[in-house]
Amino acid sequence: MSVKQPEELSEEFEQDKFERELTRAMRSVDPPHGFANLVMARAQAEVPVRARLLWMPRRVQQWTGGVIAAGLLVGVFFGEEAHLRHQREQAAQQQFETAMRITDRTLEHVQQQLSDAGVRFDH
């Protein structure tokens, strides 16, 4: 086992002292003012809409669910109404076209009969 020389012991002591001074000097420092608010704002901006809904209080979640369900019902109701109206319009259009075709054919027939009878249509 080697015996340490006085210079070595002094260096060790000085090293320890330096380390102690270093620990004292390296105190934690405060971040700039408003740091927490900035992080909170960035975190909230990152949260997806679905997650935000999950974070809502239960009562708000129930109300939100109710409003969404009511909105869907109203949407379905108006959608169905629009569909029925469209169907009715199409049926009416078809009936009108059929009636027009029958009328055209009848008129052509009458015109043909009159023509055969010698009636002339001079305009």
Next chain:
Amino acid sequence: MAIADDEFRRLIEFYQRMVYSIALRVTGDPSTAEEVAQDVFLELHRSVDQLVGADHIRYWLRRVATHRSIDAIRRNSIRPEAAAEEWEDDQSVEDDAPISSIRLQARLDELLRALPEPMRVVVVLRYQEEMLPDEIARMLGKSIASVKSHLHHGLKLMRRKAAVTMKEYVRETA
């Protein structure tokens, strides 16, 4: 389940000094440190579900803050202000000059900036966070011998640099 806003704010307020100080001392730049610290907390916000207990959160924050700070140094190509060897070989410096913590604190950032990155990181974790070499080794994924070597050389370089700059400091203020 995600963390509630008030709980997350409490975590930020409790750990912000630690995270910002690690980032500041490792990067050596206040604006980079603020950016790194913000990113660390945002990462915590996304990962908090996987962390159990205060010790786990503190360990995780230290580790992520250290790694993000190292990434920032490399990304921004922040280099030591002087090559360590320049003052390591300066034999005219008196090693045994007494250095008070107040004077050391005044020049601390300058001393740390002069250290190469691996030494700076272990010095910050050892003397600011008061972590043991084996804890630092585990956190950084390095061997204990490597951490001890960085600590030894880092301290040696800081002592020399401190002796030089303190002398200058005394001369400047006299």
